[in-house]
Amino acid sequence: MAYVALADRGQELAHPHTWIGKYVWCQDHKVIAIQYGGTAILVGVVALVLSALMRLQLGFPDTFSIITPGEYYQAVTMHGMIMVIYLLTALFLGGFGNYLIPLMCGTRDMVFPFMNMLSFWVYLLSVIILMVSFFVPGGPTGAGWTLYPPQAILPGTPGATWGILLMLISLAVFIVAFTMGGLNYITTVLQARCRGMTLMRMPLSVWGIFVATVLGLLAFPALLVSAIMMIFDYLFGTSFFMPAIISLGEQLDYKGGSPVLFQHLFWFFGHPEVYIVALPAFGIVSDVLSVHARKNIFGYRMMVWAIVAIGGLSFIVWAHHMYVSGMNPYFGFFFATTTLIIAVPTAIKVYNWVLTLWQGNIHLRTPMLFAIGFIFTFIHGGLTGLFLGNVVIDLPLSDTYFVIAHFHMVMGVSPILVVFAAIYHWYPKITGRMYNETLGKWHFWMTFFGTYAIYLPMHYIGFLGVPRRYYANGVTDFMPESVQDLNAAITIAALFVAATQIIFFWNMLTSIWNGKKAPHNPWNANSLEWRTEQTPPVHGNWGDELPVVHRWAYDYSVPGRETDFVPQDEPVREGGGEHRT
Amino acid sequence: MGGEAAIIVFIFVAVGFAWTWLWRQRVTEKPWLQEGLVDDHPSEIDHTQPPARTALYVFLAVVASVFSLFFSAYFLRMEYFDWRPLQEPGLLWVNTVMLVLGSVSIQMAANAAKKSNIDMVGLGLIGTGIFTVAFIGGQLWAWQMLVAEGAYLYSNPANAFFYLITGLHALHIVGGLYVWARTTRRVWAGHPIHEIHLSVDLCKVYWHFLLMVWVVMFGLMLST
Numbered sequence: 001m002a003y004v005a006l007a008d009r010g011q012e013l014a015h016p017h018t019w020i021g022k023y024v025w026c027q028d029h030k031v032i033a034i035q036y037g038g039t040a041i042l043v044g045v046v047a048l049v050l051s052a053l054m055r056l057q058l059g060f061p062d063t064f065s066i067i068t069p070g071e072y073y074q075a076v077t078m079h080g081m082i083m084v085i086y087l088l089t090a091l092f093l094g095g096f097g098n099y100l101i102p103l104m105c106g107t108r109d110m111v112f113p114f115m116n117m118l119s120f121w122v123y124l125l126s127v128i129i130l131m132v133s134f135f136v137p138g139g140p141t142g143a144g145w146t147l148y149p150p151q152a153i154l155p156g157t158p159g160a161t162w163g164i165l166l167m168l169i170s171l172a173v174f175i176v177a178f179t180m181g182g183l184n185y186i187t188t189v190l191q192a193r194c195r196g197m198t199l200m201r202m203p204l205s206v207w208g209i210f211v212a213t214v215l216g217l218l219a220f221p222a223l224l225v226s227a228i229m230m231i232f233d234y235l236f237g238t239s240f241f242m243p244a245i246i247s248l249g250e251q252l253d254y255k256g257g258s259p260v261l262f263q264h265l266f267w268f269f270g271h272p273e274v275y276i277v278a279l280p281a282f283g284i285v286s287d288v289l290s291v292h293a294r295k296n297i298f299g300y301r302m303m304v305w306a307i308v309a310i311g312g313l314s315f316i317v318w319a320h321h322m323y324v325s326g327m328n329p330y331f332g333f334f335f336a337t338t339t340l341i342i343a344v345p346t347a348i349k350v351y352n353w354v355l356t357l358w359q360g361n362i363h364l365r366t367p368m369l370f371a372i373g374f375i376f377t378f379i380h381g382g383l384t385g386l387f388l389g390n391v392v393i394d395l396p397l398s399d400t401y402f403v404i405a406h407f408h409m410v411m412g413v414s415p416i417l418v419v420f421a422a423i424y425h426w427y428p429k430i431t432g433r434m435y436n437e438t439l440g441k442w443h444f445w446m447t448f449f450g451t452y453a454i455y456l457p458m459h460y461i462g463f464l465g466v467p468r469r470y471y472a473n474g475v476t477d478f479m480p481e482s483v484q485d486l487n488a489a490i491t492i493a494a495l496f497v498a499a500t501q502i503i504f505f506w507n508m509l510t511s512i513w514n515g516k517k518a519p520h521n522p523w524n525a526n527s528l529e530w531r532t533e534q535t536p537p538v539h540g541n542w543g544d545e546l547p548v549v550h551r552w553a554y555d556y557s558v559p560g561r562e563t564d565f566v567p568q569d570e571p572v573r574e575g576g577g578e579h580r581t
Numbered sequence: 582m583g584g585e586a587a588i589i590v591f592i593f594v595a596v597g598f599a600w601t602w603l604w605r606q607r608v609t610e611k612p613w614l615q616e617g618l619v620d621d622h623p624s625e626i627d628h629t630q631p632p633a634r635t636a637l638y639v640f641l642a643v644v645a646s647v648f649s650l651f652f653s654a655y656f657l658r659m660e661y662f663d664w665r666p667l668q669e670p671g672l673l674w675v676n677t678v679m680l681v682l683g684s685v686s687i688q689m690a691a692n693a694a695k696k697s698n699i700d701m702v703g704l705g706l707i708g709t710g711i712f713t714v715a716f717i718g719g720q721l722w723a724w725q726m727l728v729a730e731g732a733y734l735y736s737n738p739a740n741a742f743f744y745l746i747t748g749l750h751a752l753h754i755v756g757g758l759y760v761w762a763r764t765t766r767r768v769w770a771g772h773p774i775h776e777i778h779l780s781v782d783l784c785k786v787y788w789h790f791l792l793m794v795w796v797v798m799f800g801l802m803l804s805t
Contacts, residue, residue, distance in 0.1 A: 221647040238741035256663030552612035
């Protein structure tokens with residue numbers, strides 16, 4: 001059968017001519033990606049400010065009493081929820097997923113452009129609903145980002161009326177938006193790749209985003225189900241999760257519900273969520289390392305299998321978040337085992353990243369610095385995960401700052417470093433301009449050392465038993481005075497890192513106008529997004545013909561070649577002449 | 582312990598399915614050794630398969646996981662002492678028949694579309710609409726009967742699950758009716774058969790799927 005690419009089979013791209021049509025109600029995947037990414041980063045800045053407020057309270061409780069205990073819990077909750085879902089998930093899948101999938105797979109757009117546009121607007125709606133909760137009576141919910149019942153909807157918890165309701169509704173709306181986007185990502189990868197782009201020729205970024213989307217589509221329903229059931233408990237007085245309880249001296253009408261049931265549902269979503277964020281980061285970092293080390297990614301097949309294996313395993317580890325939640329302790333044995341097994345494919349990935357660097361022709365440009373920084377922070381956070389995955393070690397550490405340090409290293413700092421790597425790496429393609437390399441390097445070193453200054457000390461105070469979630473520690477026997485000194489130092493480091501991000505925003509915004517004009521392929525990379533005729537690519541991405549792929553994306557430094565890269569769409573030479581091993 | 586066994590079986594089936602699919606896409610080959618065009622490769626895209634069908638299957642996987650999570654929550658919640666099984670109204674049997682008839686007539690419409698028999702397509706679609714609306718009406722009536730008996734949403738977790746899951750199922754059917762209405766309108770407006778063939782076929786898949794969800798749900802409620 002003659003090969004007719006999907007995008008060229010009578011599928012009309014809507015080419016609007018008004019400004020609003022091009023940049024607001026736009027169906028171009030690249031514009032939608034920027035809309036998604038911009039919104040996610042904006043709402044992430046809100047979460048960053050909240051963390052600064054929390055740190056001011058913790059570091060200098062007597063000097064800066066800006067927030068009350070109730071507001072502290074609201075800040076904790078909103079910071080966590082925004083960072084995990086509205087920033088990282090939206091940015092990796094809605095932002096990079098949208099931008100990279102069609103370009104890397106060699107198609108003109110997503111398969112359902114209208115639904116793709118709708119996905120963004122519904123996501124924006126969920127963000128607006130969430131932001132509105134700052135301004136309703138009682139403020140946003142302060143139940144903790146895990147929203148555990150019964151306290152999430154009982155009086156006494158900040159925002160237990162409007163706040164929690166808006167949070168649950170916003171999550172449900174977000175899931176609708178994600179489902180619309182996710183259907184697009186999956187169908188585009190499965191059905192719209194260009195000729196020659198077999199699954200095993202796809203760049204690892206696409207593999208990571210693809211598997212993460214599968215995880216999202218199967219895991220977010222658990223959050224939806226728990227959100228709906230909690231809304232019913234709150235509004236209609238059902239007792240899905242709410243046990244018989246006396247609140248403020250008054251016997252409530254609830255009876256017999258199971259808070260642990262909520263936790264099972266929540267973490268059945270919550271653990272895959274970690275990998276929804278991590279897998280795209282794994283994929284992107286693999287591509288960045290390979291391009292800037294001028295070497296093929298080490299163990300491509302193993303990298304793909306590891307992504308798939310991690311995705312599968314992530315569904316059977318959820319209860320390791322619940323060792324201290326009153327669940328049957330014998331379950332802990334099973335979940336500790338699966339948790340430790342997941343370290344195997346993860347370690348394969350880490351070794352392969354390091355081996356990709358081995359004897360590479362390493363160019364320490366800004367994206368490469370961030371990618372290497374990621375390897376450090378990820379190993380660091382991963383190793384502390386081995387501690388917490390074991391039940392007996394988790395029990396004493398679970399409610400301490402050790403956990404804060406662990407998950408911020410592994411799923412806060414690490415993915416964010418990849419976000420920066422990715423933004424710097426693809427900035428020339430997205431904007432058509434080069435960023436300022438000096439500022440980029442300053443940004444990296446200050447962020448990298450700054451985050452270590454924040455999270456390394458938290459491991460120590462965690463070992464001391466300093467409890468997390470506390471508004472103020474007060475005076476106790478087990479905490480030496482130096483804990484407070486360390487807390488002050490952490491706060492200073494946190495404010496420093498937060499301020500450092502101004503360099504990033506300054507660099508990104510001013511380079512749009514002042515940056516050097518970017519060549520089509522500034523890093524001499526192989527994958528298709530660098531092969532467009534225009535930079536930034538126009539609507540429709542390619543010229544009259546779609547690209548045709550002749551090789552995988554990692555032909556760097558191939559012996560016998562005059563250049564150290566062979567783009568994916570370059571045909572095989574007459575008579576071969578390349579040495580392949 | 583039946584629940585755990587079911588989960589383990591489910592995991593094995595899911596892993597087996599995923600692995601078979603990946604195996605057929607040749608994820609074991611070494612891409613670095615392979616150059617040039619590979620038009621006979623199994624993971625080259627089958628362009629006879631419309632993307633909308635792929636998207637529908639993925640969407641049904643999402644809906645399936647929503648309902649299976651509700652069912653597992655149902656099982657877990659059932660073990661608590663305050664669970665009082667609900668007396669399902671006999672009307673639900675009638676509703677089941679309505680939904681089956683809806684599925685039968687959409688199947689007829691799809692078969693007719695394959696044979697380019699546009700009149701039968703229209704007839705089948707109208708039958709689907711009537712039976713499906715009858716199902717929804719019947720569900721609302723069943724709710725009325727339960728409320729009249731004093732079985733309110735909040736009086737027992739079994740009731741709450743009943744209203745919640747049947748309500749969600751009905752909402753999915755209403756969503757299907759929206760697509761059904763668009764398809765029927767296009768048949769009415771005299772669009773050529775090849776333009777509506779796919780829509781009718783996708784409606785068929787969706788209807789059969791929701792019938793399956795209903796049968797599992799109804800069976801679960803009758804047996805507990």
